[in-house]
Amino acid sequence: xxxxxxxxxxxxxxxxxxxxxxxxxxxxxxxxxxxxxxxxxxxxxxxxxxxxxxxxxxxxxxxxxxxxxxxxxxxxxxxxxxxxxxxxxxxxxxxxxxxxxxxxxxxxxxxxxxxxxxxxxxxxxxxxxxxxxxxxxxxxxxxxxxxxxxxxxxxxxxxxxxxxxxxxxxxxxxxxxxxxxxxxxxxxxxxxxxxxxxxxxxxxxxxxxxxxxxxxxxxxxxxxxxxxxxxxxxxxxxxxxxxxxxxxxxxxxxxxxxxxxxxxxxxxxxxxxxxxxxx
Amino acid sequence: xxxxxxxxxxxxxxxxxxxxxxxxxxxxxxxxxxxxxxxxxxxxxxxxxxxxxxxxxxxxxxxxxxxxxxxxxxxxxxxxxxxxxxxxxxxxxxxxxxxxxxxxxxxxxxxxxxxxxxxxxxxxxxxxxxxxxxxxxxxxxxxxxxxxxxxxxxxxxxxxxxxxxxxxxxxxxxxxxxxxxxxxxxxxxxxxxxxxxxxxxxxxxxxxxxxxxxxxxxxxxxxxxxxxxxxxxxxxxxxxxxxxxxxxxxxxxxxxxx
Numbered sequence: 001x002x003x004x005x006x007x008x009x010x011x012x013x014x015x016x017x018x019x020x021x022x023x024x025x026x027x028x029x030x031x032x033x034x035x036x037x038x039x040x041x042x043x044x045x046x047x048x049x050x051x052x053x054x055x056x057x058x059x060x061x062x063x064x065x066x067x068x069x070x071x072x073x074x075x076x077x078x079x080x081x082x083x084x085x086x087x088x089x090x091x092x093x094x095x096x097x098x099x100x101x102x103x104x105x106x107x108x109x110x111x112x113x114x115x116x117x118x119x120x121x122x123x124x125x126x127x128x129x130x131x132x133x134x135x136x137x138x139x140x141x142x143x144x145x146x147x148x149x150x151x152x153x154x155x156x157x158x159x160x161x162x163x164x165x166x167x168x169x170x171x172x173x174x175x176x177x178x179x180x181x182x183x184x185x186x187x188x189x190x191x192x193x194x195x196x197x198x199x200x201x202x203x204x205x206x207x208x209x210x211x212x213x214x215x216x217x218x219x220x221x222x223x224x225x226x227x228x229x230x231x232x233x234x235x236x237x238x239x240x241x242x243x244x245x246x247x248x249x250x251x252x253x254x255x256x257x258x259x260x261x262x263x264x265x266x267x268x269x270x271x272x273x274x275x276x277x278x279x
Numbered sequence: 280x281x282x283x284x285x286x287x288x289x290x291x292x293x294x295x296x297x298x299x300x301x302x303x304x305x306x307x308x309x310x311x312x313x314x315x316x317x318x319x320x321x322x323x324x325x326x327x328x329x330x331x332x333x334x335x336x337x338x339x340x341x342x343x344x345x346x347x348x349x350x351x352x353x354x355x356x357x358x359x360x361x362x363x364x365x366x367x368x369x370x371x372x373x374x375x376x377x378x379x380x381x382x383x384x385x386x387x388x389x390x391x392x393x394x395x396x397x398x399x400x401x402x403x404x405x406x407x408x409x410x411x412x413x414x415x416x417x418x419x420x421x422x423x424x425x426x427x428x429x430x431x432x433x434x435x436x437x438x439x440x441x442x443x444x445x446x447x448x449x450x451x452x453x454x455x456x457x458x459x460x461x462x463x464x465x466x467x468x469x470x471x472x473x474x475x476x477x478x479x480x481x482x483x484x485x486x487x488x489x490x491x492x493x494x495x496x497x498x499x500x501x502x503x504x505x506x507x508x509x510x511x512x513x514x515x516x517x518x519x520x521x522x523x524x525x526x527x528x529x530x531x532x533x534x535x536x537x
Contacts, residue, residue: 167383175361
């Protein structure tokens with residue numbers, strides 16, 4: 001495999017993109033999970049699909065558009081979707097969770113219609129739904145790298161505000177944290193990370209990479225920083241292990257990554273149970 | 280008392296959300312070094328009053344002054360510590376250590392894009408010492424009892440070294456023993472550490488032996504003065520104020536020089 005990694009650029013792209021996504025998806029995932037918004041990643045990934053499909057459709061009619069990576073339009077849709085969700089939450093104050101299924105089903109509906117119009121219903125749809133390693137180009141990798149730098153920088157700079165807001169929003173606001181702005185920036189980051197991650201793991205599985213490593217970490221970590229650290233470690237093990245396994249066993253990488261995350265979670269839960277049982 | 284001595288001054292405040300006044304013509308002040316107990320039944324406008332002090336609501340009539348400044352000119356919110364009644368209604372599974380929770384109290388003092396340095400970490404430990412929780416610094420907050428959590432939230436409010444601490448029904452959901460320990464701690468912070476306190480509670484009996492000033496609120500201010508004067512505020516009036524009969528428990532008072 002090492003040889004193949006030297007030889008094939010697409011494998012290099014997949015591994016490097018995987019390493020980066022293994023950091024940023026669980027990093028944002030920690031904040032999403034503790035705010036009990038785990039499903040938001042699902043809604044946004046479906047909206048991203050609509051954006052990618054829209055980009056493919058435009059490419060069919062305008063040749064110049066084909067040169068533009070569809071992931072950027074995916075990001076645009078995802079960002080718009082995140083603002084739409086915030087808006088819906090305000091409209092349905094007493095049924096906040098409604099915002100998720102509305103956005104999710106709207107996104108998949110739009111995506112499927114666009115894809116069928118763009119004649120991309122076969123291979124393209126499959127790649128986007130379940131992820132594909134071969135589909136990752138150098139320009140995709142660059143997009144992932146840029147998003148990684150932005151996410152890590154902003155989360156580091158706004159760490160104490162994000163942490164405070166997640167823990168106790170009311171108190172944070174009283175202490176002068178500008179909640180609206182920080183929410184806005186955060187949800188945009190989530191939208192971007194989902195758009196770039198779904199190339200590897202796919203629409204249906206991207207939220208797993210944001211939540212499963214965190215679910216495992218939260219059971220054993222002491223303190224918030226440790227929760228983040230373990231989440232990233234679990235995320236990396238799942239992504240890298242998943243890619244290697246998928247290569248050797250010739251199975252779908254997206255699914256393998258998610259299954260590995262689930263296995264890690266299971267292992268952590270058993271470990272915790274055994275520890276409790278002993279004491 | 281001159282205005283300059285008052286950390287917080289409300290002058291002829293009236294406020295309504297929509298229909299009918301919640302607060303009517305309230306004049307209320309907190310002198311430096313005082314321990315003020317603000318009591319009133321549920322729905323008497325206590326929480327609204329707190330929101331007015333923090334500028335989260337704006338009164339339709341009257342003025343709010345904080346540290347001698349008009350509220351819209353006041354920006355140094357780290358001088359005011361706040362412990363809300365919801366402080367211990369957080370998600371108890373939240374993976375934050377006691378140390379991290381107290382660090383949150385430095386957020387506004389540090390400001391955007393700034394990180395904690397060694398002396399900030401020391402301040403966190405000192406605040407935990409002050410409330411007797413330094414042994415628990417690395418425990419997750421959810422593992423503590425309600426009373427211990429409440430102490431941690433006090434430490435969080437104290438870590439930025441505020442001049443005044445505002446506590447909004449801090450003992451809701453805390454058992455009776457812990458509650459009396461908690462009032463003990465507040466009395467100590469006031470007397471020994473010179474921190475001005477505003478304690479909002481519906482529990483009038485337990486606090487009268489600790490506080491230096493009492494204010495009774497129910498839409499209007501029924502009484503506002505020093506605690507020994509409050510003793511003479513007779514039971515009949517208090518019952519009318521609460522809408523049912525109230526026993527005022529007697530306590531031995533020892534107000535020292537305040």
